Amino acid sequence: MTRAQGQLAFTDDAGRDVELREYGLDPGTDSALLPNAAVLNALQNLVRLATELCGAPFGVVNIISAEYQHQIGAWGVEPGVCSREDSMCAKVFLSREKTVVPDASRDPRFADNPFVTGEIGKVRFYASVPLQTETGFVPGTLCVFSDSARELSPEQVGMLEVLAKQVVELLELQHRTVQLDRTYAELRNSNAKLAGFAGRVSHDLRIPLTTILGYVELVEDDPDVQSDGTAAQYLHRIGASGRRMLAMLEDVLSYSRVGGGINPSQVSLRDVAEEVARDLGIENDDIVETFDVTLRADKGQLRTLLQNLLTNAMNYRSPERDLRIRISGVSNYHGATIHVADNGKGIDPEDRAKVLEPLVRLRRQGDGPGTGLGLATCSSIAKAHGGDLSLSETPGGGTTVAVSFPAGL
Template identity: 40%
Template sequence: MGRTHVQTVEDRARVEAIADYGIVGAPVEPSLVSLAQLAATLCQVPTAVVNIIDDRAQHQVAAVGFDAGVCGREDSMCAVVLQDARHVLVPDAQRDRRFTDNPFVTGELGRVRFYASSPLITPAGISIGTLCVFDEATGSLTAEQSAALDLLAHQAVEVLELRRLTQELERSNGELAHFAGQVSHDLRNPLTALVGHLDLAAEAAASGALPRIARAVDQAEAAATRMEGMITDLLAYARAGGAQPRRDRSSLREIVATALDDLSAAIAAAEASVTATIAEETDTVVGDPMLLSLLVQNLVANAVKFALATGIRPLVEITAVRTEQGWSLTVDDNGPGVPADQRDRVFGAMERGDERDVPGLGLGLATCRRIVQIHGGRIAIDDSPLGGARLRVTLRD
C-alpha cells in the first residue's frame, strides 16, 4: 500500500505560491539557467540547480552539469533543509547524519559529497525551494562564496517574481478586452428591456389601460434593478483594484457584521441561513475595513446566489480562525460547488463556475481575489463539508 499524503498548512501555502509563478512544467527559464551557471562558477563546482519543492516532489527547473529532472520529495536533499530556510554548507554529506542515508549520497541516485544551498524565499516569506551547488568530491565555501550563493538565490526569486508579474499583465490585458465586450453586452440587455417596457407603459397610458401600465412599469423597474446590481458590481470591482488599501487595525467581528447587515435584505428574500463564528476573543485584523467588508459581502452573496439557483434553501457558514501569520477565513455553502478543473478560472472577471441563469456580471469572485491580493493574502476554493464550495481566504498581519 502507498503512503497516505497529508498536506500541511505550510505545504498548502507553498503549493499556492509555486502555482503563482507557473514555473513547474514550463519551458526552461534562461535567466534561471544563467544564475545556476554563475553559482557553479563562483562556488567552483561542476553542478548547480534551481529546485522548486512542493508538497510531493522536487522539480529541478534549471540545472548546470546534468539534465534537470523530478524526484520524490522524500529523496530530495534540499527538502531536508527546506523548513529551516537558511544557507546550508555541508563539506561531506556522507558524514552528515541528515544525508548519510539519502539516495543522492549513497549511490542509488547519486554520489554527492559536497553540498551547499540557499533558500528561495518569496516576498511573502514562503520558502519554495533552493539554489544548490554540489560535487562528488568533498569541499567547502568561503564566506564570500556563501554570501554570493545567497545573493544569487535572491536573484532567482526576482526572476520568478518578474515572470509572475508578466503573466499577470498578459492575463489582465486579455481579461480587459473580454471584460469590455461582455460588460457592453450584459448591460445592453436590461437597458433594452427597460426601454421596451417604458414604451409599452406609454402606449398603455395613451389607451387608458391601467393594468397594462402597472405591469409594464413593474417590469421596467425590475430591469432597472438588474442594471443597478450590475453597475454596483462594476464599481466594487473597480474600487478593489484602486490605490493601496488602508492598514487599519479593526474588529473582524464588526467587519463581518457590517457585511451581513448590508446583505440582510437579500438574505431574507432568499430565506437563507447565514451564521458567523469567530472563536478568538481578540479579533483584530490588519487591513482596509471597507474592502474587507466588501470581501465578506461578495463571498456570502455569491454563496447565497448560487445555492438559490439550485432551488434549495441557502445555508452559509462563516468561520474565522487565528493563525501564526494572521487569519484564516472560510465561507462554506450548500450550493452546487465548483469543479476542481474550474477553481482557478472562476476568479477571472466575467467568469462563472456554473452555467445556471444567475444575476450579475460574474465579478464577485474576481473582486474578492483583487481585495485579497492587495492585502498580500491568498484565496482558494475547496470542497465544503456542507456539500457545496468552501472559499478559503488567508490574510497576513
C-alpha cells in the first residue's frame, strides 16, 4: 500500500479494518484480537515495563477498529474488548500526539467516560502514546493508567514514547509475517499450477520424442546403415541429443514440482559445456573455447543454462566478425562463478534488466529466432541455486553473462 492509499484508508472506518487485517488482526468481531504467540508475549513484557517506568499499576496496548477497542497486550488487568464509543484512547489517538492527564475526572474529554465514571472503571491518571507506523497509519495506542491521580516527569513521558515505538516494531514484524505467509501461499498455489502444466507438457512431448528415439534405434540396427559410417554417426548424434532432451524434460518437470528440483553434485564445467556444444553441432567449428572449473550445481540445470546461453550467442552474433564464445569460471570458498562471454551484438546497459524478464525480446534487425525465455530461464536457474545472474559488456564488443553458484548447496 502506498502512502497516499494508506492515508485514505486511515480516515475511513472500512479502510481501517482492512489495514488492521494486513497486520494479522481481524477486527470484525467483538472478541479479543490475538497476534501470534511470540508477539503477544513480547507485547506483554513491553506493557509491564511501561507501567513500572511510569509508576502506574495498569497498562495496555489498544488496537482500535471501526467499532471496537481491543486490548491485545495488558499488565495489571485482564485484556478485554469494549465499544469504540466507550474507549478513552479512541477520543485522542488520531491526533497522533501523546496524551497525559493527571486526573481524567477533571478533563472535559474524559469526565463522562464510563471508564472514569465508575460504570466500567474508575480511571484517574491516564497517559497514552499513539502507535504510528512509517506509513502514517495509527492502529491504536500504548497507554498506562491508575485509579489515583498522579503526574509524569518529562523523562517518563519520553520513555513511554520509546516503548510505543517498540510496540510498533512488533506490530510491523507481525505485518511482515502475514505478508510472507500470504506470498508463500500464493507461491505454493502457483507452483502447483506450474507443476500440473509442466506435467502435461512433459507427457505430450515425451511420447513423440520416445517414438523418434525408438525409430532411431531401429534404423541404427539396420545393416545397411551400419555399413555407412556417416549415416551411423548422424544417427548416433540424433539419439544422444534426443536422450538428453528426454532427460531435460524430466529435469524441467522436477524443477517445477520442487521449486527448483536442485540435486547438486560436483560438476565439471568443461564436460557439460562440451556436451552442449555437441548437441548444438558446433563442437568442431572453433567457436567455443572452454576452461575447466569444478563447481557444485545441478548438472541438468547447468546444461540447460549453458545451452540457452550458447543458443543466444548464436542467435545474436555480429555480422562483422566470426562468432567466438569463451566459457570460464573461478572457484573459491564462497562458491563458483562461471562466465560465458561472446563477441556478438551485445546488449545496451539500459536493456540488461529488461531482457531477464520472461517473454522479452529486443527484436533488433538481423536477430535470430527466439521466445524471450532463454535468459529468464537462466536467471531462474541461478536463483534456484541461491545465486545470481548478471550481464556486462565483453571487452571489444559482445555480452558476458556471469552466473554465481554459492557454496553450501
